[in-house]
Amino acid sequence: MAKPAPMCESAEPSTVAMSDVADRIGNELAELAVAIHRLQVLISPLLNEAALRNPAHLQELQDIDHIYQKVGNLAEFLAALALILPQQWLLDPRTASQVITLSALASRLGFGAETISASNHTAGDCDFF
Numbered sequence: 188m189a190k191p192a193p194m195c196e197s198a199e200p201s202t203v204a205m206s207d208v209a210d211r212i213g214n215e216l217a218e219l220a221v222a223i224h225r226l227q228v229l230i231s232p233l234l235n236e237a238a239l240r241n242p243a244h245l246q247e248l249q250d251i252d253h254i255y256q257k258v259g260n261l262a263e264f265l266a267a268l269a270l271i272l273p274q275q276w277l278l279d280p281r282t283a284s285q286v287i288t289l290s291a292l293a294s295r296l297g298f299g300a301e302t303i304s305a306s307n308h309t310a311g312d313c314d315f316f
Contacts, residue, residue, distance in 0.1 A: 201279045203297065206272035208280055211296045213265030220259035227251050 231248060238245040280296070287293040 201281050202277045203280060204272070204274050205276040205278055206269045206274060207297065208278065209265045209272060210269035213262045213269060215292065215295065216258050216262035216265065220255055220262055223251070223255040223258060227255055 227248075230251075234244045234248040238248070284293050284296065287296070
């Protein structure tokens with residue numbers, strides 16, 4: 188994927204090129220595709236074994252592969268857009284980044300964890316899966 192564009196010097200400090208945003212999101216999707224593929228490789232033997240008892244499990248394995256392909260294709264799509272978006276198309280991603288609850292993800296997208304309002308999340312809240 189293309190190297191992220193630096194923050195635009197002539198614009199407000201919080202303004203970034205749309206191409207940079209598209210590229211960073213594309214990079215995140217590419218990493219998700221890799222993680223999905225690793226998960227698929229890990230659980231494939233289990234689902235294949237389960238498919239001997241219930242053929243519906245084979246469909247689940249195919250669904251995971253389809254998700255992997257879609258995420259990878261979306262990553263490539265955004266990477267291609269990032270290359271052709273005009274550098275003068277700028278935006279302030281702070282408001283949009285406030286919906287990102289993972290501070291590490293917000294930081295990788297280049298909008299920093301500091302843009303996430305701490306008041307949106309109660310201290311001590313934790314999601315277990």
